[in-house]
Amino acid sequence: MAVDAKAKALRAAGRPVIGFGAGEPDFPTPxxxxxxxxxxxxxxxxxxxxxxxxxxxxxxxxxxxxxxxxxxxxxxxxxxxxxxxxxxxxxxxxxxxxxxxxxxxxxxxxxxxxxxxxxxxxxxxxxxxxxxxxxxxxxxxxxxxxxxxxxxxxxxxxxxxxxxxxxxxxxxxxxxxxxxxxxxxxxxxxxxxxxxxxxxxxxxxxxxxxxxxxxxxxxxxxxxxxxxxxxxxxxxxxxxxxxxxxxxxxxxxxxxxxxxxxxGDLSAVAEMRVAFDRRRRTIVRMLNEIPGVVCPEPEGAFYVFPSVQDLLDRPIRGRRPASSAELAEIILDEAEVAVVPGEAFGTPGYLRFSYALSDADLVEGITRITTLVNESA
Structure with a gap:
């Protein structure tokens, strides 16, 4: 929620931040x-x-x-x-x-x-x-x-x-x-x-x-x-x-x-699940294409939890993250993408991405991170 609040504040200030933070479906209530x-x-x-x-x-x-x-x-x-x-x-x-x-x-x-x-x-x-x-x-x-x-x-x-x-x-x-x-x-x-x-x-x-x-x-x-x-x-x-x-x-x-x-019936839920499934496969594929990122394929919910341990202690735009929390800060500052560091979940060295956001924002956000990492390689 803190990451989501910061992302919303930055957007309100005119920055084009894409948020993968909050665990919140992007669909309206049926x-x-x-x-x-x-x-x-x-x-x-x-x-x-x-x-x-x-x-x-x-x-x-x-x-x-x-x-x-x-x-x-x-x-x-x-x-x-x-x-x-x-x-x-x-x-x-x-x-x-x-x-x-x-x-x-x-x-x-x-x-x-x-x-x-x-x-x-x-x-x-x-x-x-x-x-x-x-x-x-x-x-x-x-x-x-x-x-x-x-x-x-x-x-x-x-x-x-x-x-x-x-x-x-x-x-x-x-x-x-x-x-x-x-x-x-x-x-x-x-x-x-x-x-x-x-x-x-x-x-x-x-x-x-x-x-x-x-x-x-x-x-x-x-x-x-x-x-x-x-x-x-x-x-x-x-x-x-x-x-x-x-x-x-x-x-x-x-x-x-x-x-x-x-x-009621679960027909609206089934439609949302189809969209989540599509986004799940997209984000897993894109994250695994980033050097230093290892993303297992989740079977439920709407989160991925990739390991970013190979990105730590490497220079990224002049900064060298010592933890996934510092890496999340760099990604927000440099790529304008909000993610949640693994420290929040008791597991440093990982990032959590919620894929409960639009397909277009998902692709754009992961593309920005890919560009950030690749140009620093």
């Missing part, structure tokens, strides 16, 4: 969802307080998606509030949370705010950025309480195969761990990849797993701020006790829009 919100605005009931846990019809619809009771669902102000509430509910001071790295920047912050200890478990492109049960076991201690999973992944786009999730899930059960699984990108998978939900793969996990999800990515609704938590009733009740004091209900108009989204 019309039928917007119309549901317009109708809700005119209904007097939306002008009043509603239950903190969410509109009953929305909770019921979400419960149907996950095969749980409505009492096992809490509607939150985006999935980000769900992240905070999950850790605030689950953790006591000093409890450890295993977090496969690279990770979304908010995960460790939520753990720290709850007094917990984030424990990164490193992965890299050699394994497709997938963590194994053996790696998790090596990182486990007597203080380990929670495993955090995200598939499809932000920032890598990695998607865990069913067999890998089964192994990890059974390991978590055997070690009496709680699991928080972020499934916000579940509908954005490509090629032969398939999305699998951990508690569906390992049913023994159902009473110890909190699922985080929302409408932001799937339906191009990042600004509507509607997410949810689904899981054991006692954990959801505890999270709602916190939410009742923290924010109360999510905006009723946004909840009405979310209800239209989750109960």
């Amino acid at each position: 019309d039928y969802i917007v119309e549901a919100a317009v109708r809700a605005c005119r209904e007097p009931w939306t002008h009043k307080y509603t239950p903190a846990g969410g509109l009953p019809k929305l909770r019921e619809a979400i419960a149907g998606l996950h095969g749980v009771a409505p009492s096992q669902v809490a509607v939150t102000n985006g999935a980000k509030q769900g992240v905070y509430q999950a850790f605030a509910t689950l953790l006591d001071p000093g409890d450890e949370v295993l977090i496969p790295a690279p990770f979304w920047t908010t995960y460790p912050e939520g753990v720290l705010l709850a007094g917990g200890v984030p424990v990164p478990v490193a992965t890299d492109e050699s394994t497709g950025f997938l963590v194994t049960a053996a790696q998790l076991e090596a990182a486990r201690t007597p203080r380990t309480k929670v495993l955090l999973m995200c598939s499809p992944s932000n920032p890598t786009g990695a998607v865990y195969p069913r067999a890998a999730l089964e192994e990890i899930g059974k390991w978590a059960v055997a070690n009496d761990l709680m699991v928080v699984t972020d499934e916000i990108y579940q509908h954005l998978v490509y090629g032969d990849a398939e999305f699998h939900s951990l508690p569906a793969v390992v049913p023994e996990l159902a009473d110890r797993t909190l699922i985080l999800n929302g409408v932001s990515k799937t339906f191009a609704m990042t600004g509507w701020r509607v997410g949810w938590m689904a899981g054991p009733a006692d954990l959801i009740n505890a999270a709602l006790n916190l939410q009742s004091h923290l924010t109360s209900n999510v905006c009723n108009v946004a909840q009405a829009a979310a209800l239209a989204a989750v109960t």
